[in-house]
Structure formats: C-alpha cells, structure tokens
Amino acid sequence: MSFPDMPGCISAGVTIDEAVRNGVEALSGHVRMLEGDGDPVPPPRDFDAIMSDPELAEDRDGAMTTVIPLIRDRGSTTRINVSSDLGLLEAIDATARERGQTRSAFLASAARKDIVD
Structure with a gap:
C-alpha cells in the first residue's frame, strides 16, 4: 500500500481488510514521525484529484484504490x-x-x- 500524498509512507497486509487496518496505523505513525521531526504534514488531496493525476497513472494501473482515514493518536x-x-x-x-x-x-x-x- 502506498500513499500518494504522503511520500515514504507504505504498508501491506495479507488481506484487503488487514491492509486497510495496517494502512491506518502506518499513516498515523508516519504523520506522528513527521510532526515529531518538525516537518510539515502534506495536505491530502481529494479522491478525484488523486484518481485524475497523470503522474500516478502507472501506479494506479492494476491497483486497488481506497481512502485511508488519518486517525491521530495524541497520546492523551x-x-x-x-x-x-x-x-x-x-x-x-x-x-x-x-x-x-x-x-x-x-x-x-x-x-x-x-x-x-
């Protein structure tokens, strides 16, 4: 699993459900790491913008696409x-x-x- 708006964030799973669950954790952890390092968190694009981005055409070819929610665990x-x-x-x-x-x-x-x- 890759995140077009979050370079360097990847995840995987044996099943689609597992991949989505793992993706939620990976995205949350990646954002927490960016924030901890003082780096900016890239703003997400909407689904249609990602699906119409010509630079992602090769990545989308044969891929399943879904939206992964960002759940920020704040630790409190x-x-x-x-x-x-x-x-x-x-x-x-x-x-x-x-x-x-x-x-x-x-x-x-x-x-x-x-x-x-």
Whole structure:
C-alpha cells in the first residue's frame, strides 16, 4: 500500500481488510514521525484529484484504490459526556467486561473499527 500524498509512507497486509487496518496505523505513525521531526504534514488531496493525476497513472494501473482515514493518536485521553440508550449501555458494559476492557476502551475500539471499515 502506498500513499500518494504522503511520500515514504507504505504498508501491506495479507488481506484487503488487514491492509486497510495496517494502512491506518502506518499513516498515523508516519504523520506522528513527521510532526515529531518538525516537518510539515502534506495536505491530502481529494479522491478525484488523486484518481485524475497523470503522474500516478502507472501506479494506479492494476491497483486497488481506497481512502485511508488519518486517525491521530495524541497520546492523551479526554473526558467526554455521551448519551446512550440504557439497554445499549448495558450491552456495551457486558461486552467490555467479557473482553477485559473498560467502557471507554471498548467504545474507542468500536469507533476506530467503524471509522476504518
């Protein structure tokens, strides 16, 4: 997997789903490294601009194309107030307990998965 707007960032996976999950991590890590070095983070182009870029024609030939979201892990947590149906909250808590997670960890994991999928 390559990122046309993020030179030097690459990733891979055995399956498409795994490649996308790994791509999210690779992109986040690459941006974190750029920021840590004080380098600018290139702005992303929209999908149509990438697909119509003649300089990428050879790279696109025979390739599958997708959009990878940038999820910036900031290394700190923030308290939020979220409303939910009581029955859903009970199901969230039960599933989190089964997995040995806190409610917050479970919700963050579920949100990350939904953003990536």
